[in-house]
Amino acid sequence: MRAQVDVLIVGAGPTGLALGIDLARRGVDALVVERAGGLFPGSRGKGIQPRTMEVFDDLGVLDAILAAGESSPVGMIWQDGRRMGEHRMFDPAETAEDSPYTGPWMVPQWRTQEILFTRLEELGGAVAFGRDVVGLRRDGDGVTAHFATGPDVRARYAVAADGGRSAVRRAVGIGMTGETVDPNPMLVADVRISGLDRDNWHIFPPGGPDGESEGFLAICPLAGTEDFQAVAQFPAGTSVDLSLDGIRKVVAARSHLAPDDVTEVRWASDFRPRAALADRFRAGRVFLAGDAAHVHSPAGGQGLNTSVQDAYNLGWKLGAVLRDGADPALLDTYEEERRRVAADMLGLSTSVHRGEVRRGEATAQLGLGYRDSTLTAETRTAPGPLHAGDRAPDGTLDGVRLFDAFRGPHWTLVAVGTEAPEDHLPGCVHVVHGEAQQAYGTGLFLVRPDGYVGWAGDSASGQLGNYLMRLGPRR
Structure with a gap:
């Protein structure tokens, strides 16, 4: 200490x-x-x-x-102990060279x-x-x-x-x-359960096998463990019982599982979404x-x-x-x-x-950026597909994978279809260059250590040096 x-x-x-x-x-x-x-x-x-x-x-x-x-398992809707069909929790996305990860990863x-x-x-x-x-x-x-x-x-x-x-x-x-997103309290618990496969995210809509239970139950296998995560919703004002017996009662009331199928509660919490x-x-x-x-x-x-x-x-x-x-x-x-x-x-x-937006492209967070930041300088007269302030995509330039070039605490100058001013750059600005490519177009792109384009230009012409002196690395 x-x-x-x-x-x-x-x-x-x-x-x-x-x-x-x-x-x-x-x-x-x-x-x-x-x-x-x-x-x-x-x-x-x-x-x-x-x-x-x-x-x-x-x-x-x-x-x-x-x-x-592992990738997110496919949802399975249950009713009265029978599988009613699959439910896709997330809009599918395909791997692309500029975005190699398709989430979420569980x-x-x-x-x-x-x-x-x-x-x-x-x-x-x-x-x-x-x-x-x-x-x-x-x-x-x-x-x-x-x-x-x-x-x-x-x-x-x-x-x-x-x-x-x-x-x-x-x-x-x-x-x-802030605000209350939902007045109904929620239970989340890590449990050991017998009688359910680990291939699906099991969803039990309100109603349960007796038609009288309130609120949904979802049970998701947790990768790399023998555990499941159980999530249940309750009517507003309910006091949520986090004990083994309390969770057994919820699972039995809302699914075809017996109370004893819940063999262990490893962690449990309740919360009100806000x-x-x-x-x-x-x-x-x-x-x-x-x-x-x-x-x-x-x-x-x-x-x-x-x-x-x-x-x-x-x-x-x-x-x-x-x-x-x-x-x-x-x-x-x-x-x-x-x-x-x-x-x-x-x-x-x-x-x-609230069910107004699907999980998918927006929740992947790949579209977030800082175009309006005071750290962002777009100096091109006609910006291409990639703008200063945007996330710098992955790709390959002259045999070099860009994410490999970005990895580390340094800045990276990406020169696409134009000359890179390698002289007079601070030592912690790495340079990678190659021919024009789809995700970048052409130009110079100074990528910040957190993977966003800080400065973009058609050529250095003094402006890159001014940017580095004002905001960038000194060594």
Whole structure:
């Protein structure tokens, strides 16, 4: 437990761990603290969207994520103990060269966190468990965190990644504005069940075998385990019983399964679906990320994915300021870019929950970008298919796979059908070039460390250098 660090990350969920990985690979001295005694034990956020798969590729955990999961199983509708037909939970998508991952990829959240934790330790990072933040003292030079037990920690910056009830958010006085998405409480539990195959996502509509049960039941196999995730909805005002007997009663009332077919409850929780957005994502040297900044309905699988991408956006900017000498004003763009995205994803999650939008292209998050950001500079007179601010697609240039070229904490200059000014570029700007290709058209594209085009031009002509001096890497 170090007394002083560059960045203190509060919360060892997917957000905090992903940020810890990104900072560790940049040589930033960061510490993750977690109030619990260990990693989160439940399956809750199990759907990893295609854009997050691309992030995980860059962070060095994709192979482990692929090995731990599987594609979403086909839904199976049941009625009176009979299979009534398949139900596609997600609109199908085909793999393309510019978008190699078609999601979502199903991995229990606890397993995703184990993989991220292992990667963090590989990079020399650490998590201090059992450290409950009870107060913050802020000044112009940094933040001092006070804990329920143990010594204080002093940091130049702090990041609240401690969930929807964030103690850090409350400590810095940032409010949240939200709404109840659904007044009906929900049960989510990791269970062992006999009598169901693992090839389908089993769906039991309201009615049940006796025609009297209320609310739906869905039971999904969890990849790489013997467990299923059970989700059930209850009428407003119901007190949800999380015990083994309580869950057995729900399963038996809403399906053809017997109570004893539920052999074990490994984790269980209840919640009321809501959507909420923090009024700000920053208070001085304290940043909010993940559920501390935005709380989603689980429908559509946007919460974990938006949260990891918060970390991915913030990590390179903290690294640029703390290690590369970038202007600290760069950190202002975190809220500018991510709060709008979070608001959009909250609206999407709510629409999916209410059945207004199908899971598919929108929930994949591949279309998100930062065209309106102050970090974005589009200097071409006639932009092609790819615009500054867009996600940089995958592809192949002169035998080099672009995602391979992007992987790492550097910037990448992609020269497509035009000359690349390789001289006078900072050492951490890598260059890849080739002939025109469909996803890019022609031009120069400076790809940020988080995989978005920051600057685009027909030629360098001084403008690229000016962009790098203003916002980019110094080394």
